[in-house]
Amino acid sequence: EAAVTQSPRNKVAVTGGKVTLSCNQTNNHNNMYWYRQDTGHGLRLIHYSYGAGSTEKGDIPDGYKASRPSQENFSLILELATPSQTSVYFCASGDWTGVYEQYFGPGTRLTVL
Amino acid sequence: GDSVTQTEGLVTLTEGLPVMLNCTYQTAYSTFLFWYVQHLNEAPKLLLKSSTDNKRTEHQGFHATLHKSSSSFHLQKSSAQLSDSALYYCALSRGKLTFGEGTQVTVIS
Structure with a gap:
């Protein structure tokens, strides 16, 4: 089965600090995505990537950067974390198989304090 | 742009009763529609998918039919189980997923 892992699983950061969230996939998918999940808003797309070296802005990119150094790895970077960025973040991978699953x-x- | 609407934010129902979760969408393009399910403290997982008009698709006791004429993809199950308590997302895909806000389902005995 498809495998996507994230680290860390839990993180407490201070306001103004830098936070890096990491994602690794072993599916050999070209596309990777970062979402945040908040009650009342569902899953919202922050950044995505079509392959190594590419990053694209999603629907809510402000305050976030992304990096895709390889096919397997996709990072989300908060240069100056704010309490409003307290959330649950999900990474996902997918491919252009015609289904876009x-x-x-x-x-x-x-949690940003 | 693309959008997905789930009208129920919270649904509480009794075990054994039918479930129906509404999903309507707007897009100018041909697309896939999905239902994802997310149990507490877990990742969203694909439940159903379809791109074929008027064809019923089924999985794990749930079913949905894509109706392009009404832009709908409602999720149904004939008899709810306690284990169906979860957050359900409808989504459409044109390369990237556009999610609805989700419906939190709680099944009580």
Whole structure:
């Protein structure tokens, strides 16, 4: 089965600090995605990537950067974390198989104090 | 742009009764529709998918039919189980997924 892992699983950060969330996939999918999940908003797309070296802005990219150094790895970076970025973050991978199905990682719970 | 609407935010129902969760969408393009299910403290997982008009698709006791004429993809199950308690998302895909806000389902005995 498809495998997407995320680290850390839980993170407490201070306001103004830098946070990096990591995602690794062993599916050999070209596409990777970062979402945040908040009650009342569902899953919202932050950044995505079509392959190594590419990143694209999603629907809510402000305050976030992304990096895709390889096919397997996709990072989400919060340069200056704010309390409003407290959320659960999910990474997903998918491919252009004609279905565009995505496989999600277990999530990272981030708290910014 | 694309959008997905799930009208029920919270649904509480009794075990054994039928379930129906509404999903309507807007897109100018041909697309896939999905239902994802997320149990507590777990990742969202695909439950159903379809791109074929008026064809019923089934999985794990749930079913849905894509109706392009009404832009709907409602999720149904004939008899709810306690284990169906979860968060359900409807989504459409054109390369990237657009999710609805989700419906939290609680099944009580």
